[in-house]
Amino acid sequence: MNNPISLDAAGEPAAEAVQAADSAAAKKSLSMREFVNLMKPGIVFHNLIAAIAGFWVASRWHVDWLLLLTMTVGTALIVASGCTLNNYLDRELDAKMARTQSRALVTGKMSPRFVLGYGITLGVLGTFVLGVLVNPLAALLGLIGLFLYVWVYTMWFKRTSVWSTFVGSFSGAVPPVIGYVAVTQTMDAGAWILFLILFLWQPPHFWALGIRRMEEYRAAGFPLLPVVRGSYVTKISIVRYVVLLVPVSMLLYLYGYVGEVYMIAAAALGLIWAFMSIAGFRAEDENKWAKRMFVYSINYLTIMIVLMIANTVH
Structure with a gap:
């Protein structure tokens, strides 16, 4: 490594050195495209289309455009949070697969600490938008979907069980329901x-x-x-x-x-x-x-x- 991390008396990396290493990784040349790719825009887009469809079906053409906008923004932030945290948790496994080896976390262009904070921030903002500007049920569903995707699917089943795809399908099916309950406020x-x-x-x-x-x-x-x-x-x-x-x-x-x-x-x-x-x-x-x-x-x-x-x- 070009900048070896110093160790403290206990043999652990000094806090200052860790922070410096994280800062150095974060300061590497980053493009807006890499920030966007971190959120997996293809997945976000398809989830948003599904959420809009749920909203439209519930509205029956009587569309509250402002509500549609806030629901879309809140859902986008929640989904982007899940995808970003997925990148954070899967960074070591991504390094072993050809299709994911160029991701910013794998190449070192972004530090794990930065990506973790970025993902959490997106989730908090998304929950706030859904809870305050849409309705509490939509926010609750967003949180449930995020929890299922990040913790139950990514952290647990994806690494341990053939049932991972089945479990992941629960979180993937939430966006159209968020769009639907944004209008009806009921399941x-x-x-x-x-x-x-x-x-x-x-x-x-x-x-x-x-x-x-x-x-x-x-x-x-x-x-x-x-x-x-x-x-x-x-x-x-x-x-x-x-x-x-x-x-x-x-x-x-x-x-x-x-x-x-x-x-x-x-x-x-x-x-x-x-x-x-x-x-x-x-x-x-x-x-x-x-x-x-x-x-x-x-x-x-x-x-x-x-x-x-x-x-x-x-």
Whole structure:
């Protein structure tokens, strides 16, 4: 190292030296892009679209634009906090994976202490915005989602269990519910349907990536389902979730939240995904199949959310 850390009498790094090392790391040339990447903007964006969809479905086209803005800002801060803290907690594991080795924490451009403080600050601001400018239930849901993602998923299950994806799906399904309760201020049928749609979508989406990058996850030490149980068992699990998602996604129509266009699209898109999932058992090129599944899952959710908004019942 260029700047070795001095030790105190007990053999521990002196506090001043630790602070100096953290400051030096933080002062390395940083671009705005690296600050944005720390919050995983792709994840934040997709969560915000889901939250807006939940808000729109609950509003039934009678939109309070100021409330929508504050809900979006608060949710964005909460999600960004979770992603930033995830980067902080996973920094050693990220160094072992090719797709994450260029992250600012891994390369040393940002200090762990700075990123920890940054993540906590985002979470506090997000909770304040939701609690004061939206409503207490929205803030509570944001805190629950943040706790589940950072502590239960990242700190616990992600490192120890094949159930990590299942557990992580709980937090990933919270944003559309935050948007919904921002309007209704209650957890009714619409809130639970939105939760279930996002909950069931996530495992097959992530397991497709897990199959494609199985060896990377194995090398990093993540006990992901494909790594521990293999591709065949993972494909069975994917089919189960996708098949169940098809009827659940149509509940929004049956409960009168959306129209026929959404219902037809939900059925068609879900059945296509189900047939793609089943086709994985006879796929000659497993990586190519997994990539198609991953890309389709993103497009599936995007189209579903757009139609959910556009075809909301007046």
